[in-house]
Every structure is written in C-alpha cells, then in structure tokens.
Amino acid sequence: MNQSPLLLTDEQMQKFITEGFLILKTDFPESFHQAMTAELGKVYDEEGNPGNNLLPRIREIQQAFDSPVITGALTSVLGPNYMLHAHRHGHFNAQPVAGGWHKDSYWGYSRMRNHHPWWAMIMYFPQNTPIELGPTSVVPGTQNYESRTFASDEVQGEAFASGEAGTFALIHYDIWHRSTPNVLGNARYMLKFEFMRTAVPTKPSWNNLISEWKEPADLALPIANHEDMWEETWNWMSGKLGSLANTAEANEEKLAALATALEDSFEPNALNAAYELAKYGAPGVKVLLAGLHHERLDVSRTSTYGLSIAGSDAVSGLIDALDSDRSETVQHAIFALGELRSYAESALPKLVELLSHSDATVRIAVVEALGILSNSSEIAVKGLITALSDEDVQVRFTAGLSLSRMGAAAAAAVPALAAVLDDENRYVRAHALEALRYIGTDEAKDILIKSLFNSRWCSTTTPANSFYP
Missing domain, CATH: 1.25.10.10 (Leucine-rich Repeat Variant)
Structure with missing residues (x-):
C-alpha cells in the first residue's frame, strides 16, 4: 500500500474552513476493523476504558493513524510536523438518548480559543456506524463560536459521522458537537485523538492548485456565513x-x-x-x-x-x-x-514581564503567545523556562507545548524540561517529553529515551495476564 500521505484537495480544504469538519474513511479491510472492535470490547469488559493508554493497549489503532488518509488529512490541516497529543479517549455509547451539545475543553482546562486551526481532532469509528448506532454529530460552521448560537437541541443541518467501519471525522478542535441516540443498543466505539500544529504555516500543506479563496459551491450553513473570516483563514494557512x-x-x-x-x-x-x-x-x-x-x-x-x-x-x-x-x-x-x-x-520584553502577573490566566496567555510569536528568541526561551516552574499547572504544561513549537531554538530549556519529568501532572510530563522530541538535540534525545524506558508500560500485561506468556 502506498504510504505517502493522501493530501486534501482545495475543495476539501474549502469545506473544512467553512464547515469545520470533513468525513473521511480509511481503506483497511473489514477484518482489520473487526479485530480492532473485538479487542476494544475485550479491553473494556475486562479492564475498563484505557483512556490515554489506548494506543499501546490496542495496537491496531496506531496502524489506522499511520494510514495515508489520516496522515494526509492531518498534514493538510496542521502541517507536516503535527503533534499527536497525549490526551486520548475511547468513547463507548449504548445510550438511547442524545448527549448535550458542547465544545471540548483543553484536558480539563480553558483557554482563549483560536479561529486558526492550530488544533484538530479525529473521531474514529472502528465498526459500521449507521445513524441508528449513535455516531457523533456536529453543527457545521460553529467552530468559531464561543456561544452555542442555536436554541434548540435539534439543529437543522446537523451533520453525522456515520458510515462504514474506518469512517472518521476530522474536525476543527472547537466545533460544537454531541453524541446521538444509539437506538440499536449495540456497542458503539469512537476513538478520539487530538493533534496540534507545531509550526506556523509558510505555504499550503495540502494539494493546493489555486491561490485565491473560493467558497464551496454547495455551501449551506445552518447558522451564518463568514466570508472575510474564511478568506483570512485560507490565506493564513497558505502562509500569508x-x-x-x-x-x-x-x-x-x-x-x-x-x-x-x-x-x-x-x-x-x-x-x-x-x-x-x-x-x-x-x-x-x-x-x-x-x-x-x-x-x-x-x-x-x-x-x-x-x-x-x-x-x-x-x-x-x-x-x-x-x-x-x-x-x-x-x-x-x-x-x-x-x-x-x-x-x-x-512586545516580547513586556510579555515576558507579565510572567510575574498575579492572574494565572494572564500568565497562561503569555506562555501560549511566546510559542507562536517568536520561534527563535532567547528572551522567549528564558521566559518559558521560568514558566515551567510556575505554581499553576496550566502555565507549566502550556510552556512545554510552546517549547515544542520552538524546536531546536529552545535547546537551552533541556535541563528545565528534564526537571519537570517528575511533575505531579501527567500533561506537564507529556508536554515536556514532546518538547524534548521536537528540540531534538543529542542531550534532549538521551533524556527522552531514558525517561521513556524508565516508564515503559507493557501493553499485554493485564490482571488476567500478569507475566506469562
């Protein structure tokens, strides 16, 4: 099978920018998804939801996320160096009632949401998922709204991630979505993974053939149109x-x-x-x-x-x-x-001064901005090193993400990143590991490898299979 990423077309990118999602499908055989679903059922029955350990526990999932359709979709939206975030979740739905409309938080925390697609999610369905089995649904075009904007639970134009096994929804992280009623009552799994852009766009990363923004011909959003916003997003993703x-x-x-x-x-x-x-x-x-x-x-x-x-x-x-x-x-x-x-x-010097602001939300905003505004500034790196020891956990784990975006320019942060690998918060530790990976110096790699070996988790060890075979 050709493993080169299957990049999105201009038409698909236009739909993603306007509607906030795409429904796509991997091309694995039915037997592959049957095996994945059976393993999910076994794990859920015997051990419960594996949460952030989905990938090592059900190894077929990684094969799916390495498929050209998924890598191509993510590369197109987030650029070639995108990050698979440490937070993962397998959703099980057997409820005959719909869930509530919501936007996802950021690992239990809040932040200023970005209209530019710095973040995306994939919701993967390993079994055949007709409407009656309760797929996830979204309200097209709502990815840029803080408020719900629609009064009724039933929305004209609601879109469903239904289809054959291997169907997945690629969504802007902030789109309004919910689970729908599973009237069949059979097991329905949805595997949710989050991804982050690690570099500002300098050119289109999809299969781009046209330079000027053009609205999709069949556009019909349930809430509102945003011509200027869409054009600006297209241009931003094109490096302008x-x-x-x-x-x-x-x-x-x-x-x-x-x-x-x-x-x-x-x-x-x-x-x-x-x-x-x-x-x-x-x-x-x-x-x-x-x-x-x-x-x-x-x-x-x-x-x-x-x-x-x-x-x-x-x-x-x-x-x-x-x-x-x-x-x-x-x-x-x-x-x-x-x-x-x-x-x-x-603004860099004044922003760094605000890392001593009494309000944690201000410090969080500074740390986020430092990783976007400058990818090589010494003053920004020093500020982020300071932020790694902040009393607020969200400041600390956002600092790790920002250092990831700075890559090799953040080499001076390696000792501080090594120090927070013992942090009490799982995402501070995870983001520090990612920062070490993206920094990529020999020192960073040595620390990264040692930490991963020290925390090695055996994916076949369960209460029913402790040691052998």
Whole structure:
C-alpha cells in the first residue's frame, strides 16, 4: 500500500474552513476493523476504558493513524510536523438518548480559543456506524463560536459521522458537537485523538492548485456565513500573514455601523463586524481597540479576533492594553499580539514581564503567545523556562507545548524540561517529553529515551495476564 500521505484537495480544504469538519474513511479491510472492535470490547469488559493508554493497549489503532488518509488529512490541516497529543479517549455509547451539545475543553482546562486551526481532532469509528448506532454529530460552521448560537437541541443541518467501519471525522478542535441516540443498543466505539500544529504555516500543506479563496459551491450553513473570516483563514494557512489588513477604506458612517455591530448579541454578526473592521487600517483598528476595552467581555473577546489579523496598525494599542487593570483585557491583548507574530516582536520584553502577573490566566496567555510569536528568541526561551516552574499547572504544561513549537531554538530549556519529568501532572510530563522530541538535540534525545524506558508500560500485561506468556 502506498504510504505517502493522501493530501486534501482545495475543495476539501474549502469545506473544512467553512464547515469545520470533513468525513473521511480509511481503506483497511473489514477484518482489520473487526479485530480492532473485538479487542476494544475485550479491553473494556475486562479492564475498563484505557483512556490515554489506548494506543499501546490496542495496537491496531496506531496502524489506522499511520494510514495515508489520516496522515494526509492531518498534514493538510496542521502541517507536516503535527503533534499527536497525549490526551486520548475511547468513547463507548449504548445510550438511547442524545448527549448535550458542547465544545471540548483543553484536558480539563480553558483557554482563549483560536479561529486558526492550530488544533484538530479525529473521531474514529472502528465498526459500521449507521445513524441508528449513535455516531457523533456536529453543527457545521460553529467552530468559531464561543456561544452555542442555536436554541434548540435539534439543529437543522446537523451533520453525522456515520458510515462504514474506518469512517472518521476530522474536525476543527472547537466545533460544537454531541453524541446521538444509539437506538440499536449495540456497542458503539469512537476513538478520539487530538493533534496540534507545531509550526506556523509558510505555504499550503495540502494539494493546493489555486491561490485565491473560493467558497464551496454547495455551501449551506445552518447558522451564518463568514466570508472575510474564511478568506483570512485560507490565506493564513497558505502562509500569508495579515492578508486582510489595509485592504479597504471605510467612511465614518460605515465605521459607526460596524462599531454597533460589534455589540450585537448574536455572535456571528459581531464576528463579521470584527473581521471587516480589520480591513480598514488605522480607523478600523481604533474601533476594535475601543471594543477591546468594552465593559462587556464578549465584545472585548470578539474585538480581539479582529485585532489579531489587523497587522502592524494594531500593535501599539495592544501593547498599551497590557497595562489594563482588567485581566481579561490583558489576556485578550496577549492573544492578539501572539497571532500577529512578526508584526509584534517589539512586545516580547513586556510579555515576558507579565510572567510575574498575579492572574494565572494572564500568565497562561503569555506562555501560549511566546510559542507562536517568536520561534527563535532567547528572551522567549528564558521566559518559558521560568514558566515551567510556575505554581499553576496550566502555565507549566502550556510552556512545554510552546517549547515544542520552538524546536531546536529552545535547546537551552533541556535541563528545565528534564526537571519537570517528575511533575505531579501527567500533561506537564507529556508536554515536556514532546518538547524534548521536537528540540531534538543529542542531550534532549538521551533524556527522552531514558525517561521513556524508565516508564515503559507493557501493553499485554493485564490482571488476567500478569507475566506469562
């Protein structure tokens, strides 16, 4: 079998950007999935849910995730150096009622969600999964909404990850989704894995043949359309930073209307206003900065997305906002500066100073931004080394992820990463291991290999099979 990644087409990427998901299928024989499902049933019956140990416990799963369809889909969305995150979960559904609509947290924690696909999930179905067996469903186009935006549990246009064994949903991490009723009552497994982009895009990583954004011909979303947002996301994934900034002019009447729209209680309308304002240079940035300091936190957050794509015009006002007395405003400003990357390098010293801020949410935002804004700065590496010993666990494990994104440039962090391999939190340890892997120096590899051998877990040792054969 050809093991080269089967990259997504332009049309598939257009659908992923607009709808937030794709339903795809691996090409393994039926016997492969029968064996995987049988092993899952045995493990669940005898041992319970293996949680983060899904891969070593059911080894066929790794074969599935190494298949060209999955590696191609992930490479297309997240770039060739994507990370398989340490958090994994096997969902068992035999319930005749639907689950509640939700977005997943980040391993039990919260953070500012990103419209750019830095994260993605795969939900893999190892058995034939018709609608009656209760597949996962999503609301197309809701990946960029913090609020639910739809009132009823039954959504016109709800999409189902149903199909033959080997069907999987590739989803933007933040899309609204739920489990659906399993009216058949037979065992239904769904294997959920999370993946992270480790490098900013510099060029398209899918099978790209066209340069300009084009909406899918059959687009029909249940909530709203976001033409500017979609075009900006396409350009961002193509390696074009700040592509919408200063591309249009607006008069005072238009700016006033958009300022009002920023306060719209219907989030899609407010988001469209934020993205449109980013196109209007300094006058649009002025409106967005006022929104950043708005008394309503939802207006502040929405304005942040506009500022994060507004280019150099936004930098000065965002740096000033780092002195705000409101932690949420500071957090939002940090997020936008991180997304502005090379435009915002002048903010690095002040961002590092905020690693001593009393609010952990601010420190978390700084650590995240440092791994995106600069991939080679000595001051950023020093700041992240400090963050590895922060009292807040989310600061510590986010520091590991940011160091992963910096790769070999973060070699000075290797001793600090080695020290946190004994951290009490599993994700601090896991992210430190990933950082050592992506740093990739001889010293990092030696520490990584030793740690993995010391913690080696035998996938065939169970209460029913302790030692032999």
